[in-house]
Amino acid sequence: MASVILSARALTRHFGGLRAVDGVDFDLHTGEIHALIGPNGAGKTTFVGLLSGRIPTQSGTIMLGGDEITRLAAHVRVRKGIAYTFQITSVYPRLSVFDNVALAVQQTATRDLRADVTAALARVNLADRAEQTAGTLSYGHQRLLEVGMGLALRPRVLILDEPTQGLASGEIAGFKALVRSLVPETTVLLIEHNMDVVMDLATRITVLAAGRHLATGTPAEIRANHAVQDAYLGGHDAET
Amino acid sequence: MRNWILHLGTLALVAVLLVTLPPYHATNLARILVLVVFAIGYNLAFGYTGLLSLGHALFFAAGVYGAALPVTYLGLPQLPALIAGLAAGGVMAALVGLLALRTAGVSFMIVTLMFAQAGYLTLLYFNPVTGGDEGLVLPDAATLLPGLSADAARATIAFALFATALIAALVIVQSRLGRTMVAMRENEERSRMLGYNPFAVKLAALALSGLFSGAAGAAYALLFGYAGASFATIQYSILPMLWVLMGGAGTVLGPLIGTAAMFYLVDIAGSYTTATLLFVGVALVLLILFAPKGILGTIRERWLTWLP
Amino acid sequence: MGFGPFLLLALMESAVTAATLALTAVGLSLVFGVMRVVNVAHGEFFMLGAVSAWFITTWVGGPAWFSFLVALAVAPLFVAALAALADRIVLKRLDYEPEATIVATIGLMYIFQQAALSFYGPQAMPVEPPFNFRIQLPWFGYSAYKLSVIAFATLVLIGVWLFLTRTRAGLVMRATQVDRETAQAFGIDVDRVYAGVFALGAGLAAIAAVLIVPIQQAHYLMGHDPLLLAFITVIVGGLGSLRGTIVAAIFIGLSDGLIAFFWSPTLAKIIATLLVALVLVFRPQGLFGARQQ
Numbered sequence: 121m122a123s124v125i126l127s128a129r130a131l132t133r134h135f136g137g138l139r140a141v142d143g144v145d146f147d148l149h150t151g152e153i154h155a156l157i158g159p160n161g162a163g164k165t166t167f168v169g170l171l172s173g174r175i176p177t178q179s180g181t182i183m184l185g186g187d188e189i190t191r192l193a194a195h196v197r198v199r200k201g202i203a204y205t206f207q208i209t210s211v212y213p214r215l216s217v218f219d220n221v222a223l224a225v226q227q228t229a230t231r232d233l234r235a236d237v238t239a240a241l242a243r244v245n246l247a248d249r250a251e252q253t254a255g256t257l258s259y260g261h262q263r264l265l266e267v268g269m270g271l272a273l274r275p276r277v278l279i280l281d282e283p284t285q286g287l288a289s290g291e292i293a294g295f296k297a298l299v300r301s302l303v304p305e306t307t308v309l310l311i312e313h314n315m316d317v318v319m320d321l322a323t324r325i326t327v328l329a330a331g332r333h334l335a336t337g338t339p340a341e342i343r344a345n346h347a348v349q350d351a352y353l354g355g356h357d358a359e360t
Numbered sequence: 361m362r363n364w365i366l367h368l369g370t371l372a373l374v375a376v377l378l379v380t381l382p383p384y385h386a387t388n389l390a391r392i393l394v395l396v397v398f399a400i401g402y403n404l405a406f407g408y409t410g411l412l413s414l415g416h417a418l419f420f421a422a423g424v425y426g427a428a429l430p431v432t433y434l435g436l437p438q439l440p441a442l443i444a445g446l447a448a449g450g451v452m453a454a455l456v457g458l459l460a461l462r463t464a465g466v467s468f469m470i471v472t473l474m475f476a477q478a479g480y481l482t483l484l485y486f487n488p489v490t491g492g493d494e495g496l497v498l499p500d501a502a503t504l505l506p507g508l509s510a511d512a513a514r515a516t517i518a519f520a521l522f523a524t525a526l527i528a529a530l531v532i533v534q535s536r537l538g539r540t541m542v543a544m545r546e547n548e549e550r551s552r553m554l555g556y557n558p559f560a561v562k563l564a565a566l567a568l569s570g571l572f573s574g575a576a577g578a579a580y581a582l583l584f585g586y587a588g589a590s591f592a593t594i595q596y597s598i599l600p601m602l603w604v605l606m607g608g609a610g611t612v613l614g615p616l617i618g619t620a621a622m623f624y625l626v627d628i629a630g631s632y633t634t635a636t637l638l639f640v641g642v643a644l645v646l647l648i649l650f651a652p653k654g655i656l657g658t659i660r661e662r663w664l665t666w667l668p
Numbered sequence: 669m670g671f672g673p674f675l676l677l678a679l680m681e682s683a684v685t686a687a688t689l690a691l692t693a694v695g696l697s698l699v700f701g702v703m704r705v706v707n708v709a710h711g712e713f714f715m716l717g718a719v720s721a722w723f724i725t726t727w728v729g730g731p732a733w734f735s736f737l738v739a740l741a742v743a744p745l746f747v748a749a750l751a752a753l754a755d756r757i758v759l760k761r762l763d764y765e766p767e768a769t770i771v772a773t774i775g776l777m778y779i780f781q782q783a784a785l786s787f788y789g790p791q792a793m794p795v796e797p798p799f800n801f802r803i804q805l806p807w808f809g810y811s812a813y814k815l816s817v818i819a820f821a822t823l824v825l826i827g828v829w830l831f832l833t834r835t836r837a838g839l840v841m842r843a844t845q846v847d848r849e850t851a852q853a854f855g856i857d858v859d860r861v862y863a864g865v866f867a868l869g870a871g872l873a874a875i876a877a878v879l880i881v882p883i884q885q886a887h888y889l890m891g892h893d894p895l896l897l898a899f900i901t902v903i904v905g906g907l908g909s910l911r912g913t914i915v916a917a918i919f920i921g922l923s924d925g926l927i928a929f930f931w932s933p934t935l936a937k938i939i940a941t942l943l944v945a946l947v948l949v950f951r952p953q954g955l956f957g958a959r960q961q
Contacts, residue, residue, distance in 0.1 A: 172553070198555035206553070212546045223543050226536045227555045233536075273555065412767050459949050466706050466766050467948050470903065474945040477896065481938045598774055605771070635786055641778030648771045649761055 124183075125150040125307050126202070126277050131170055131180035140166040142331035143180070148277065151304030155322035156311045159351065163331040164311045165207060168279050171309075172204040173197045184277070199227070201276035205283065207311075209262045211269070213255030217246060220254050220265055224272035237272070244268035244298065260291045267298070271306075278302065279309045284317055296321055319343075327351070363668055367530055370613060371523050378515045387511060390518035392623050394579045395603070397525040399615030401449075401572025402600035407609035408533055409565040410545030412465075415456060415472030417596035418479040419570040421589075422452035423577025425483070425490060428587030432496050433489075438504050442578045449574010450567050452479075457566040461559055473594065480592035495588025498581060514583045521579050525572055530612050532568065533668050541565045542610075573600075602640060605647045608656030612668050617655050673807035678929040679922070684814050684883070686921025687821035688876040690914050692894050693901035694828060695872030697913040700902060702845040702865045703764055708773040709754070710873055711895025712780035716747050717874025718795075718886040719788045725795050733798035736882070744874040751870030752863045759866070760859060777891075784888035792890075797882035817879045824875055825914065828868075832910070841865055873898075896937070897924065900944045906953050 126148040133141040141163045148154055156164050169175035171182060173194030182190045189197055198204070212220050221237045230236045241247040244264040249257065254265060263283060270278050280299075284292050292314070299321055302308055312318045318325060318339070325342045327334040329351040335342060342348055374393070378386055398420055405411040426448025430436035436444065460471040483490045490496070502510035504517060532538050540561050543551040548558050581587040590596075599622075600615075607618025622643065626636050651658060660667040696710045721739040728735040754776055762768045802809035832838035844851040844861045852858050873894070884890070897920065905916030920940065927936035 174553070193557070195552050195555050195557045198553060204553045206550070210547060210550045210553075212543060212550065214546055215542065219539060219542075223539060223551070223556075224554050226539070269554065412770075414770075459945065462949050463952070466770070467952060469767070469770060470706070470899065471945045471948045474899075474941045474948075478938050478941040478945070481934050481941065485932070485934045485938060601771070635782050637778045637782035637785070641775045641780075641782060644775030644778070645758055645772050648768050648775070649758065652768065 123150045124148065125185060126171065126309075127183045128167075128171065129181045129183075131167070131182065132178050133166055133170055133175060134178060139331045141170060144328070144331075144333045146326060146333065146336075148307055148309055149324070150307055152323045153299060153303055153308045153310060153321050155318040155325045156309060156328065157313075157315075157318060157325060158328035158334070161330075162328040164328055165281060166331075167328060168204070168281060168309065168311060172202055172279055174204070198273065198275075202279065203270040203273045203275035203277070204279045205266045205270040205281060207281040207285070209259070209266050211254045211262055211265050213253070215254055216250065217241065217252050217254050217257070217265060218250040221269055221272050224269040228272070228274050240268055240272035243271060245294070260287050263287060263291075264295075264298075267295075271302070275306060277307045277309060279311075281311045282313060283310070284312065284314050292317065362666070363530065363534070367526060367612065370616070371526065374522070374616075375519060378519055383511060386515055388623070388627070390511075390514045390583065391580075392620050393518040393522040394576055394583060395599075395623070396616045396619045397521055397579070398573050398576035399600045399603040399607070399619050400525050400529050400612075401569045401576065403604045403609060403611075403615050404529065404532065404541070404572065405566050405569035406601065407604055407611070407614070408538065408545065409541040409562055411461075411562060411566060411569075412469055412601075413472040413566075413569075414469045414594070414597050414601075415460070415474075415476035416569070416573055416600055417592050417594060418456065418472075418476040419449045419453045419573035420577040420580075420596050420600075421479060421483065421592035422570075423449040423574030423579075424581040424587045424591045425577075426574060427578035428496055428498055428581045429489070431498055431582070432587075438499065438582050442575065442582060445578020445581070446571055446575040449577060450571035453570020453573070454563065454567040456570075457563045461562050461566065473597070476592060476594065476597055480589060480594075483589035483592055490589060491587070492589050495586055495590070498585045498587060500585055501583050504582065517579065517583060521575060525575070526612065526616070529572075530668060533612060537561075537564065545610075598644075599640075602644055602647075604654070605652070606643065606654055608654030608658070608660065611654070611656040611660060614654055614656040621655070670807075673805075676805075677808060677810075678926055680810060680814070681929065682922045682925025683818050685925045686918045687818040688880050689894070689897055689901060689921045690825060690917035691821050691876035691879075692873045693898040693905070693913050693917045694825065694910060695869035695876075696898045697902045697905070697910055698841075698865055698872075699869035701910070702841055703759075703862050704766055705759060705764055705769045705866075706766065706773070707866075707869065708770055708895070709776040709780060710773075710869070710898060711891030711893075712777050712784075713747050713751060713870035713891075714873040714877045714894045715784060715886075715888060715891035716750065716780060717743050717877030718881040718890060719784050719888065720746050720874075721878040721881050722788070722793055722795055722886045732796040732800075736795065736798035736878075739795070740875070740878050743878050744871040747874035748867035748871035752867040755863045755866040760862070764862070781888055781891075788886075788888060790888065792885035792887040794885045795881045811883075813882060817883070820879060821876070824872070828872070829910075837864070896941070897921075900940050903944045904947055 124147045128144060128146040131141055131144045144167060158164055166175060170177050173192060177190050181188055184200055184202065189200065218237055221240050222233060225233060225236045225240055238247055241250055244267060246261060246264060246268060257265060267283060284295055287295060296317060299308055322339055324336060325339055326336045327342060327348050334351055335345050335348050378389055381389060402416050405413055423445035427441040427445030430444055431438060431441045456472065456475050460468055460475065463471050484492045500510060501514050504513040508516065540556055544558055544561050552558055577591065603618040603622055604615055606622055607614030626639055629639050630636050653661060692714055696707060699705050699707050720743040724739040724742055725735040728738045758772050759769055762772055797813040799813060801812050803812050832842060840856055841861055844856060844858055848858055901916045901920050902913055904920060905912030924936050924940060
């Protein structure tokens with residue numbers, strides 16, 4: 121069995137009466153691409169918010185490697201190796217692309233900031249836009265920059281919250297290639313609505329529904345799972 | 361490179377002006393230079409880190425009294441007193457920051473305002489020690505540097521302090537810390553998710569800002585021979601904000617331009633009318649309405665995008 | 669005079685402070701609550717109320733009660749109109765962006781101070797109280813006018829409360845406070861509401877000033893202390909909560925008056941300002957503002 125890099129046990133977060141995340145157990149294996157799916161309101165974003173520390177945990181534990189990180193502040197978890205990219209693009213729009221990535225690179229033990237920033241930009245194909253103001257990039261490029269900033273932190277775990285949302289299909293192909301190139305050095309946890317991307321990229325999939333863990337397995341297993349079909353795909357059909 | 365040429369050139373120009381201007385303007389310029397250091401400090405917090413403080417008078421006054429009290433009561437020589445004032449400003453800013461930085465935005469403005477007000481009232485309360493509104497008279501500036509007249513000593517020290525502050529500011533804002541400060545201003549949540557502790561960064565920025573403010577306060581007291589509680593009034597929190605807004609928040613040379621412009625605007629207006637408060641008020645309203653980026657900020661936006 | 673009567677006197681003096689403070693602070697609180705504007709020039713509206721009361725009573729002449737009543741009616745209207753104008757010319761153009769409006773109202777503060785200094789002068793001048801008799805208590809005589817200030821301020825506050833809860837205009841204001849966008853969508857002219865609220869807030873400060881000016885002379889820098897106290901009150905009471913503001917005004921007016929009476933006014937203010945800072949840091953909903961709707 122593969123080693124576990126990030127795990128959650130009985131993770132819980134309620135907002136008033138709403139059980140956004142309700143006793144979820146979860147294991148992220150080192151070097152995998154793990155997709156987190158579920159109908160709208162299933163608690164996916166809250167769940168990764170708990171993992172990354174953006175939202176405080178009410179009960180349950182989170183372990184990174186061998187260390188418990190349940191109570192650590194978000195910025196401490198980032199330094200321990202959990203990077204998070206925002207669902208809604210969140211770059212520094214008034215700073216240059218270079219400065220955006222430099223802010224991530226300077227958090228690592230870098231010797232040559234300029235060279236490392238250039239390398240990080242090259243990975244997301246933005247090297248020729250280093251001097252441009254980030255807010256003037258196209259939407260697709262801003263998404264790439266966002267991912268580039270996460271990558272530049274050299275994280276052990278990279279959490280991508282709906283990274284392909286709003287991308288053109290040509291951009292999605294490039295994005296899939298990028299994510300594939302990250303593993304196994306980096307472990308990827310991906311929230312994604314686009315089922316083609318999920319089925320194509322993920323080595324394993326976890327399904328959440330109404331704040332609870334529903335199933336975990338390979339894409340083939342998840343496809344065949346009746347509970348998932350009822351809760352998720354059924355719900356999906358009802359939506360369309 | 362062109363940054364260094366521009367800023368060192370500015371320093372050279374100021375030095376030439378100090379030497380060549382007639383005594384009245386040279387003394388004015390010395391006064392302006394000390395106040396510019398205060399504005400540079402304010403700019404680090406407000407312009408670069410986005411901390412809109414209404415309490416910087418407290419840090420300035422901490423410098424004033426951090427220098428004046430040891431000189432008056434312990435007979436400390438003036439130059440070490442300058443260091444004491446600088447440290448007092450930094451420590452005061454760090455202490456205020458520890459509490460005030462738990463808030464943000466409007467609350468932060470009010471909390472800093474209230475701390476400064478409490479500081480001012482405390483200076484009044486300990487009137488026998490601080491001199492309160494009457495203040496303390498300090499030794500003449502002629503004793504500052506042996507062999508120099510009061511005017512020459514003032515000009516020399518004011519310029520040295522200003523040059524140090526300007527270069528320090530230039531180095532800070534181009535450093536990793538400077539980039540991080542701007543990141544806090546631009547998007548705090550994103551910065552947190554890049555592993556920065558917003559509280560720690562803002563505290564560092566505020567403490568740095570306090571060091572500059574304290575040094576300026578100490579120099580102002582020592583060079584012009586007076587320390588008083590009035591330096592802790594809200595006016596001394598608002599003036600650096602006005603100078604920075606006018607010169608351009610988040611630009612290294614903005615505080616110099618804004619302070620000099622506002623000083624001479626009030627000075628020239630003062631020879632026609634006594635309504636000088638009006639100019640402060642109208643300038644604030646017009647700036648915030650029509651030119652929130654200030655003189656240099658507008659120039660940077662239009663033409664010189666490389667300005668730090 | 670024994671301690672008991674002394675305390676009673678201190679309490680009565682403090683009650684006058686509390687009453688005018690409540691008016692001033694409710695004005696500030698309304699502006700903050702509805703418009704999210706921290707009005708640093710609020711103290712100057714207070715000052716302008718007092719100074720214009722001096723001008724009005726001087727011009728009108730006649731018996732003291734008559735000129736005072738005219739001032740009480742006209743000065744707040746004048747100040748309210750000025751505030752509405754400032755809202756239209758300055759605040760509205762800033763789109764009520766919180767930090768920008770603070771800077772702008774600081775500018776307005778200086779402009780109003782300078783205007784008062786230029787037109788009124790640097791001296792402090794009194795206004796005759798409308799009536800002058802003293803109520804004789806067993807231990808000391810007490811100004812009936814001061815007691816009437818408390819009564820009148822209470823009436824005005826009740827009036828404001830009825831206005832906000834029972835009239836259409838009040839309802840519109842509260843609706844705008846809850847949700848500006850929705851109010852706009854329902855056809856409420858938000859610009860007019862804002863101008864009205866800003867005018868009402870300034871007018872309340874001016875009423876407080878007209879009431880206080882026979883006790884305390886008019887001076888161009890007199891707005892400073894009321895501003896500070898009103899700030900303290902609004903924050904301790906919970907930003908934007910009217911009920912909290914009134915409770916806090918009574919609490920702060922009384923305690924400020926009592927501490928100032930028995931110890932030193934400066935010490936009272938030091939304690940109050942530190943209290944505000946700590947409340948904002950550790951209990952941003954205010955000491956009395958816990959009940960949010």
